[in-house]
Amino acid sequence: MSEPRRSVLALAVLSMLTEEPMHAYRMQQLIKERRKDDVVNVSQRNSVYQTIQRLVRDGLVAVAATERAENRPERTTYRITDTGRATLAAWLRVMLATPTAEYPEFPAALSFLPNLSPADAVEALTLRMARLAERLDALDREIAEVGRFLPRLFAIEAEYQRQVVDAELRYVRGLVDDLRAERITWPFADGAPGPFVPPPG
Template sequence: MTSTFRRSPLALAILSLLENGPMHPYGIQRLVKQWGKDKVVNVGQRASLYRMIERLDEAGLITASGTDRDERYPERTTYEITDAGRAATRQWLAEIVSTPRNEFPEFPAALSFLLMLTPQTTMNLLEERRERLATQLAEHEAELGGYPLPRIVMIEAEYGHAMTQAELTWVEGVLSALRDGSFTWDHEELARLAAAQG
């Protein structure tokens, strides 16, 4: 069963956190948020977290290890990682870290169809994106400077900062080319090109 389990950021996060010892789902969700991992792992929906825990349990990657009873809270099942779960975590990390993968994000897909818009509309939209990226960059910088955690705990935030900076630089270059007219297109010319190739 473990060999057919489809890895995901949420599954990887659960297994990695359980390496530190048994936890209940609420504790996992809280720790993900406390460590700022919710920027890269979606734990906003508790139902999704519980479904993933159930799937990991069925796959033999984790197992229920007990139940916590506290008068203030409903009964909570505690889970721990299995040997198969440890092996899967190491394998997933090795594959993800060593091998780039085309993950089909939305932005490049939208860029591939910019020809549907006019250069002016594209420029307006990219100017909005540039402002949002600049805001994100400032937030990343504040986050990186504000966490008293070791670098290894914040390495994904450092990567996010570098990627945002690179995207901002790229967007500014495209905007410059749109403004000076060195990057432009015409719908009629594109239609003629498509007809000629059809």
């Protein structure tokens, strides 16, 4: 039997089930209520169901009960297995200890920046700066709110996100300054978008 496939959503499902048996909708609801949807994509309920089915298949989760209320669809409650608990701990150790290659959109967009004109690039990056500043303010509010009711442990992912967003905002500000001052120039004489041929070497 192959090793269970690790994912952030699978990690979240297993973590929810360490508290008590629950159904898929409740898991999705709790993730949103606790603002874990900042780090776990639960926008599609179907993806939660698919992840649960995969965890059941791999023996990490089992059906606890199936109920049918009057005029409502059948609802299945799930529980974590002993193998699921051990796997959750193993996944957490690996995810905390091992940096992995991720492929976010922003670095990819930067790598193909010459396909825009300098003016377009500055306009888009200036808009990004405003949105990053808004995100930073939202994270500050979230950290402060959590701190009023819970120990710092429950805000550490928001603290990390704040550091990342702050670093990105500072970088983008510097990049926009360099573009405006023409310290970064396009490989075409007129600064218009066109085919980019990297220098030899």
